Amino acid sequence: MFKVLVSDPISDLGIEQLTAASDIAVDKKPGLSEDELVSIIGEYDALLVRSQTKVNARVMEAGKQLKVVGRAGVGVDNIDLKAATQRGIIVINAPDGNTITTCEHTFAMMMALARHIPQAYMKTVGGEWDRKSFVGVELRNKVLGVMGMGRIGSEVARRAKAFGMSIMGYDPFLTEERAEKMGVQLSTVDEIVRNADFMTVHTPLTPETRHMIGKAQFEVMKPGMRIVNCARGGIIDEQALVEAIDQGIVAGAGFDVFESEPPAADHPFLKHPKIIVTPHLGASTVEAQENVAIDVSKQVLHILRNEPFVNAVNMPPIAAELRSKLQPYFELGEKLGGFAVQQIDGAVEEITVTYSGDLADVDTQPLTRHVVKGVLAHHLGSEQVNLVNSMHLADGRGINIVTQKSRATKGFTNHIAVSLRTKQEEHLVAGTLLNGYGARIVQIDKFPVDVAPEGNLILISHQDKPGIIGRVGTLLGTNDVNIATMQVGRKLVGGAAIMVLAVDKAAAKEVLDELMKLPDINTAKEIDLY
Numbered sequence: 399m400f401k402v403l404v405s406d407p408i409s410d411l412g413i414e415q416l417t418a419a420s421d422i423a424v425d426k427k428p429g430l431s432e433d434e435l436v437s438i439i440g441e442y443d444a445l446l447v448r449s450q451t452k453v454n455a456r457v458m459e460a461g462k463q464l465k466v467v468g469r470a471g472v473g474v475d476n477i478d479l480k481a482a483t484q485r486g487i488i489v490i491n492a493p494d495g496n497t498i499t500t501c502e503h504t505f506a507m508m509m510a511l512a513r514h515i516p517q518a519y520m521k522t523v524g525g526e527w528d529r530k531s532f533v534g535v536e537l538r539n540k541v542l543g544v545m546g547m548g549r550i551g552s553e554v555a556r557r558a559k560a561f562g563m564s565i566m567g568y569d570p571f572l573t574e575e576r577a578e579k580m581g582v583q584l585s586t587v588d589e590i591v592r593n594a595d596f597m598t599v600h601t602p603l604t605p606e607t608r609h610m611i612g613k614a615q616f617e618v619m620k621p622g623m624r625i626v627n628c629a630r631g632g633i634i635d636e637q638a639l640v641e642a643i644d645q646g647i648v649a650g651a652g653f654d655v656f657e658s659e660p661p662a663a664d665h666p667f668l669k670h671p672k673i674i675v676t677p678h679l680g681a682s683t684v685e686a687q688e689n690v691a692i693d694v695s696k697q698v699l700h701i702l703r704n705e706p707f708v709n710a711v712n713m714p715p716i717a718a719e720l721r722s723k724l725q726p727y728f729e730l731g732e733k734l735g736g737f738a739v740q741q742i743d744g745a746v747e748e749i750t751v752t753y754s755g756d757l758a759d760v761d762t763q764p765l766t767r768h769v770v771k772g773v774l775a776h777h778l779g780s781e782q783v784n785l786v787n788s789m790h791l792a793d794g795r796g797i798n799i800v801t802q803k804s805r806a807t808k809g810f811t812n813h814i815a816v817s818l819r820t821k822q823e824e825h826l827v828a829g830t831l832l833n834g835y836g837a838r839i840v841q842i843d844k845f846p847v848d849v850a851p852e853g854n855l856i857l858i859s860h861q862d863k864p865g866i867i868g869r870v871g872t873l874l875g876t877n878d879v880n881i882a883t884m885q886v887g888r889k890l891v892g893g894a895a896i897m898v899l900a901v902d903k904a905a906a907k908e909v910l911d912e913l914m915k916l917p918d919i920n921t922a923k924e925i926d927l928y
């Protein structure tokens with residue numbers, strides 16, 4: 399008999415397949431404190447949560463029997479994935495079930511914002527008949543900027559068209575073809591901020607999206623902008639937003655999520671006349687809650703019964719023998735994917751992975767998943783992409799994946815080349831595992847190099863001219879960026895060349911801009927391989 403604990407309010411109908419199963423016993427205990435959860439979790443095989451229960455390392459450690467944590471929803475930021483992986487606990491989510499519901503909540507917020515519904519309601523029920531203070535705006539003929547064109551963002555764009563809005567979309571995985579098909583103008587954050595009338599964010603919260611709309615964006619924003627956040631608190635800088643509203647730049651904001659939830663009683667949003675809020679209700683409909691509970695229950699049943707499953711956020715199923723052959727290459731594959739995606743600027747259309755030497759004879763599919771994970775995780779966030787879903791996510795974004803095997807050993811016993819193609823360009827990075835030396839990057843584009851795939855790197859493409867290394871070194875030194883190692887690759891004296899610098903800390907964007915202004919330097923890119 400397997401024991402399942404449900405520690406958040408999850409649809410009874412949705413979990414019926416668990417409650418009805420003869421080999422499963424379900425306990426529903428919503429609202430437990432962390433201490434209470436820790437004291438009882440030891441007897442359970444599975445834990446089902448939404449976003450309230452914090453499944454931290456302490457809970458995982460106490461969960462001696464725990465095999466799976468099921469998140470009835472999308473975001474897994476309340477679950478310590480590292481601790482789960484370390485303990486072999488599978489974390490699964492239900493990414494599709496609440497898409498439409500959250501999209502509809504976004505519209506509810508957008509319309510309430512445009513027509514001051516909450517403010518007007520408060521006055522009317524308070525006995526005032528005030529028709530002058532609440533003159534709104536139409537959505538028709540307005541421009542909507544959508545940041546994050548994944549599941550929810552795409553549905554928002556689709557519906558916005560029915561309202562007669564034109565849509566500007568930004569997403570690192572949005573290609574021109576897909577944008578055109580959806581009737582969306584592919585744009586940058588800057589273009590959206592300067593031109594849209596309404597803006598809505600639908601990205602995960604990652605180091606890259608944290609405060610992606612902040613002081614700098616408000617300074618150049620089209621006056622009168624209305625902003626909605628039904629994704630994650632922190633994508634929009636809360637403090638900077640309040641200032642932008644008070645300065646008359648932003649006309650109003652609708653927020654379902656907060657940097658810290660629940661927000662403190664004195665949070666500036668809560669009393670602001672131009673900000674409307676809901677308590678993280680994006681996914682809260684009868685339909686969505688049933689959907690996500692059904693999806694997650696099905697997966698939990700499969701995992702407990704040792705059957706194949708999908709949507710694991712943190713664990714791949716691979717045969718033991720194959721795993722032992724491929725295991726040493728997993729990290730290298732991911733690092734190469736992560737390196738390659740940072741070499742390019744536009745949306746990835748094709749990932750080509752070429753395996754040579756020892757790797758030509760084994761089933762490299764699980765390794766390709768690691769490479770693709772490395773490519774996608776940079777933009778999607780490492781908690782969203784896993785080895786089970788990486789190919790599926792790439793497919794959903796129209797990214798073509800090509801794997802090739804080659805007998806040619808190129809002088810290495812094993813060799814993995816990862817090449818990414820966008821509409822404008824194609825770049826390649828290749829690596830190997832060297833006996834005694836570990837993982838090395840041995841080729842970048844056409845240039846042979848020898849670089850450890852780790853830490854902060856700066857990749858510079860330049861013309862091979864005397865004095866260039868000195869100028870780069872001086873500029874970085876002046877900006878307190880210490881160079882640990884440097885590699886220069888060229889094919890012809892005086893021809894095109896690249897430089898890879900391992901630095902002790904990430905160089906600021908301004909430093910990279912300065913580097914690019916130096917004579918004979920074409921591009922300078924930060925590559926983060928942590």
Ligand SMILES: NC(=O)C1=CN([C@@H]2O[C@H](COP(=O)(O)OP(=O)(O)OC[C@H]3O[C@@H](n4cnc5c(N)ncnc54)[C@H](O)[C@@H]3O)[C@@H](O)[C@H]2O)C=CC1
Nearest residue numbers: 473500546547548549550569600601602628629680681777
């Ligand atoms: N308020 C609520 O109750 C709910 C909130 N959510 C949140 O909504 C968000 C979106 O969910 P889905 O659409 O299901 O996820 P998704 O993974 O389908 O889409 C996210 C998109 O953001 C894009 N992205 C990543 N970094 C970006 C960047 N720097 N700039 C622009 N785009 C970027 C990704 O490429 C991806 O296409 C998530 O944060 C999720 O946790 C989801 C459901 C309910």
Ligand SMILES: O=C(O)C(=O)COP(=O)(O)O
Nearest residue numbers: 448449450471472473681
């Ligand atoms: O699915 C998500 O990411 C959500 O934010 C929904 O959260 P909830 O299940 O309503 O606590």
